[in-house]
Amino acid sequence: MLLEKIVVEKSPPLKGNVRVSGAKNSALPILAASLLGTEDIILEDVPNLKDVDVICEVLTSLGAKVERYEEGKIKINSVNIDKYETPYELMSKMRASFLVMGPLLTRIGKAKTSLPGGCAIGTRPIDLHLKGFRALGANIDVDHGYVEAFADKLIGDRIYLDFPSVGATENIMMAAVLAEGETTIDNAAMEPEIVDLANFLNKLGGNVKGAGTSTIRIKGVDNLKGTVHSVIPDRIEAGTFMVASAITGGDVIIENVIPNHIKPIIAKLREVGCDVYENGDKVRVVGNTKIKAVDVKTLPYPGFPTDMQAQFMALMSIADGTSVIIETVFENRFMHVDELKRMGADIKIDGRSAIIQGVNSLMSAPVKATDLRAGAALILAGLVADGKTEIDNVYHIDRGYDHIEDKFSQLGGKIYRIEY
């Protein structure tokens, strides 16, 4: 099989309009939650991503009927779920496959998947997911790299999450929706994707209240049906194009955004000296020739998203002055630093902090996407680096960016894909 690289050439300031796709991090849990419904479910604005392909394969392998009938539209029918085991091959391709545990456990009383394991950004344990399932009465065995969970009937309980984990909040919410009685999740994650999942569950006939706050209450119902649901816009894709406009000194209008979801990104871009205008579901980012250095600390929502940390670091690499970026969500999310340094960035790591001394210009180099957002950061750096930047391990980028070269090209970015 041929491998692919993305080539990015120094580009003029980006200009024009770009439409953001549906959010990966909403689409994945909502697709997993589609295992809960017993009638047809139609999802709209589903992004065209490798991760979506994988979760669709997982659903099919469990016995669901999955039909992708139009760009962005997927029809799912899970009435005949007859398997409870997610194959290792699919689990190992994408951690979010673990999100089928909660729905399977509550719908058919058992679930088995391989342990998701760590990845380039950290060890990423699943203890909080399992703590939640146990609190709801599930028996859990972890053995030979697999997690197996059983329960005749889950019973609602009060669950405190030691950290507001997005995935654990989602998995527990999905398990509780068909449990007996009421479940309360305290210190729940408050991300917009949690709200989207709760809205979807309620449309299926569930009773979930408080999503978007730190306490979520779920009253179990007997069964869930079908619905039509549109996935919310991807705030991280939006943020990536906003930084692209900033780094190239461009003027880009990003369409299909919910400005409330990107407040920290808007605030930081204003701090660096960009003009940002909000207008309904559009934001316009007008870059400035001089980017000011600013400090950033990643936090759970509504704080600055860890999924924008690498892209912001690319911007700070050419800022005027020194900035400090502190990563508090993942313990090892600085793999992009070495790659940015290959392009001439001046960055030092001290524990969970990166100290970035802005340089006047970046230079092209052969680099590799160590994870999804690292890949995005390298594209951004490549847009302003002298020469041609060749980015390897493109499959990471394809996990989470829909039609990435087309969208950048439409704005005047010089970017294309080659096979080797």
Ligand SMILES: CC(=O)N[C@H]1[C@@H](OP(=O)(O)OP(=O)(O)OC[C@H]2O[C@@H](n3ccc(=O)[nH]c3=O)[C@H](O)[C@@H]2O)O[C@H](CO)[C@@H](O)[C@@H]1O
């Ligand atoms: C598919 C999806 O939606 N992915 C997002 C989701 O990942 P994900 O749901 O995996 O992220 P979590 O919020 O669960 O992880 C945050 C932190 O909690 C820790 N943790 C998590 C679960 C657990 O049981 N124990 C534990 O210690 C993790 O190791 C990490 O340090 O939220 C992250 C944080 O916003 C984003 O970067 C990811 O893009």
Ligand SMILES: C=C(OP(=O)(O)O)C(=O)O
């Ligand atoms: C870390 C990310 O995703 P995942 O949780 O799917 O690895 C991301 O989207 O940046």
